[in-house]
Amino acid sequence: MILISLIVNILVLIPVIGGLLANSTWAVSAYGPQTQARGILLSIYGAILFASVALLFIWDPRMIAALLAVQVIYKVTTPFTVGTFKNPVVISNLSIAALHSITMMVIWAM
Numbered sequence: 110m111i112l113i114s115l116i117v118n119i120l121v122l123i124p125v126i127g128g129l130l131a132n133s134t135w136a137v138s139a140y141g142p143q144t145q146a147r148g149i150l151l152s153i154y155g156a157i158l159f160a161s162v163a164l165l166f167i168w169d170p171r172m173i174a175a176l177l178a179v180q181v182i183y184k185v186t187t188p189f190t191v192g193t194f195k196n197p198v199v200i201s202n203l204s205i206a207a208l209h210s211i212t213m214m215v216i217w218a219m
Contacts, residue, residue: 111173114212117205118161118180122154129154139198174216177209184209 128136129151132143140147157180164173184202188194194203 110212110215111170112165114177114209115161115165115173117208118157121201121205122158122161126151126154126158139196170216170219174213177213177216181206181209181213 125136127133129140129147137143140150157176160176164176184206187202188196188199191199193199
């Protein structure tokens with residue numbers, strides 16, 4: 110499960126970061142126009158991508174659990190900060206939060 114969570118982070122974040130950098134139509138539709146706030150989100154996504162790749166090599170379950178815990182918290186709160194459950198980013202976030210929650214339970218059971 111740990112490997113699955115890290116790989117999901119990587120596979121999801123590479124196209125999302127690419128779309129945000131390219132200001133693609135789908136990115137504007139899902140994240141809104143380029144703003145300073147979207148730039149901050151891009152930095153956060155970049156940090157999560159970097160940490161996910163690094164943790165494939167460092168492989169410290171405590172560090173991985175910390176990364177996933179932060180992700181679960183922000184992903185579960187997004188429908189409330191965005192104001193809808195219908196946004197595709199919110200839907201994706203909730204799905205990934207469920208996966209990462211399972212992974213954290215596996216880590217804590219080790």
